[in-house]
Amino acid sequence: MELLTYILLIFFSLQVKASEDPILRLEFFQKHEDCIIERKYIYLDREIKTIYEREINQAFESSIIKRYQMNCLGQISKVYILSDRVRSHYQTLLIQISKERIQVLEVLKFSEPQKYQAPKSWYHKFVTRSDSEIFNIDAVTGATLTRYSTMRMAKKALFLESKNL
Amino acid sequence: MTKLEKQILLVSIFATTITGILVYLLREWGNVETLLGPEANPFLTHAQGLHYLFTPFFILSISLIFKQHVYEKIQSSEKRRISGFTMVSLYLMIIVSGQILLYITEVNFTYYARYAHLLLGSWFALTFLRHLVLRFS
Numbered sequence: 001m002e003l004l005t006y007i008l009l010i011f012f013s014l015q016v017k018a019s020e021d022p023i024l025r026l027e028f029f030q031k032h033e034d035c036i037i038e039r040k041y042i043y044l045d046r047e048i049k050t051i052y053e054r055e056i057n058q059a060f061e062s063s064i065i066k067r068y069q070m071n072c073l074g075q076i077s078k079v080y081i082l083s084d085r086v087r088s089h090y091q092t093l094l095i096q097i098s099k100e101r102i103q104v105l106e107v108l109k110f111s112e113p114q115k116y117q118a119p120k121s122w123y124h125k126f127v128t129r130s131d132s133e134i135f136n137i138d139a140v141t142g143a144t145l146t147r148y149s150t151m152r153m154a155k156k157a158l159f160l161e162s163k164n165l
Numbered sequence: 166m167t168k169l170e171k172q173i174l175l176v177s178i179f180a181t182t183i184t185g186i187l188v189y190l191l192r193e194w195g196n197v198e199t200l201l202g203p204e205a206n207p208f209l210t211h212a213q214g215l216h217y218l219f220t221p222f223f224i225l226s227i228s229l230i231f232k233q234h235v236y237e238k239i240q241s242s243e244k245r246r247i248s249g250f251t252m253v254s255l256y257l258m259i260i261v262s263g264q265i266l267l268y269i270t271e272v273n274f275t276y277y278a279r280y281a282h283l284l285l286g287s288w289f290a291l292t293f294l295r296h297l298v299l300r301f302s
Contacts, residue, residue, distance in 0.1 A: 022200055062203065083202030088192065088209055092201045108201055144270045 023066065023081060028094055028106060035072035042067055042165050051163075056155055061085075065160060070096070077103060080157040084149045086112045091149055095157040102126050102154060110146075118143040123150065131158040166234045174230060177222035182290045184216040189283055220263065227256055248296040255289040 021039055023029070029037060042065040044052075049060050066081040077098035083090045089111035096104035105126040110117045118140045125137050134154050140147050166174075188209065195206030227235070238249050262282040269275055 066202070081201060083204075085205070088213065089205045090203060109204075111205060148270070148272060 023068070026094070026108070028079070028096075028104070029068075032070060032072060035070045038069045038071075040067050040069045040078075041065065042160065048163065048165070052156075052159055056159060058152055058155070060156070067160070078161060079104075080160065081108070082153040082156060083109075084153050086110075086116065086145050086149045088112070091117075091146065093150065093153050095154060097157055097161045100158065100161055101128055101130050102158070103128075105150075105154065112146070116143050116146055118146050118150070122147075126150070126154055129154075131155065131162065134158070166230050170226070170229050173222065174226040177219055177226045178290070178293055180219040181216065181223040182286065184212055184219055185283070185286050187212045188216050224260065227253075248292050248299060252289060252292050252296060255285050255292065259285045259289060 024037060044060055044063045044065065049063075053059055061084075068079040068081075070077050070079060075098065077096050080095045080097070081092065082095060083092040090109070091107060091111065092109040094104065094106040094108050095102060105123050107117070107123060122138075122140050122143075126134070129137070134151055137147075137151070191206040191209045191212055195209060196203045197206060198204070235249065235253055239253075259282065262278050262285060265278040266275060266282055269278065
């Protein structure tokens with residue numbers, strides 16, 4: 001049984017290495033073809049989770065954070081792919097951070113009914129904001145839970161960036 | 166209580182409990198991992214839809230038997246009165262916690278309301294079983 005597990009593990013790790021990271025096929029990364037993109041996933045240990053929960057009063061659902069480092073002509077930024085539950089379903093955001101400020105915030109997936117999704121212009125309000133400026137962003141009618149979820153994810157990304165993990 | 170009222174009561178309580186448990190299980194443990202991250206179980210929407218569909222029947226079934234069964238038994242001094250009285254109290258709390266879940270947007274409050282709703286619902290289902298057992302004993 002153990003031998004079979006090892007064989008399967010080797011097989012799957014070879015499969016992952018052989019295939020290109022499918023996340024890099026996202027439109028955002030395709031637009032930055034000239035940049036050097038490295039996959040730098042973070043594994044959150046209990047200590048980091050505890051600090052975060054104490055500081056932000058939220059919990060991390062997953063211990064693995066999907067993160068990519070982009071080097072565009074010497075300008076280094078980090079791109080986080082984060083998912084969060086809105087009410088019953090999840091929304092997934094792509095958040096690019098440089099110098100502890102949000103540079104890009106894009107919705108990759110929104111699984112709640114579309115009427116609860118905030119307009120694109122509202123998501124754009126996060127751009128150039130730092131950690132302390134996020135809660136000044138205007139409320140959005142009919143999408144309160146989406147607003148909370150977006151803020152949670154922006155806060156998470158900025159927190160991880162500030163800890164320099 | 167007529168035969169039809171009994172049937173509506175049994176079916177609605179059974180269906181609401183089963184769909185409620187299903188919603189909880191799918192929500193808490195049914196997530197699907199996708200390329201971009203976790204995704205809610207595709208059956209969650211259907212389970213929630215069924216739960217919302219059966220809930221009005223559950224409310225209706227208790228209302229139907231209220232005058233001729235609940236109110237009458239509250240006035241009498243039968244042994245089953247305690248479980249019946251508990252059920253009526255739980256019934257009201259289940260409705261309130263369910264409404265809170267639908268309309269309140271405060272994250273921490275909805276977290277506690279969700280577990281309160283689950284706990285009250287389970288308690289109601291178990292009390293209903295006891296109520297039936299007492300009836301046949």
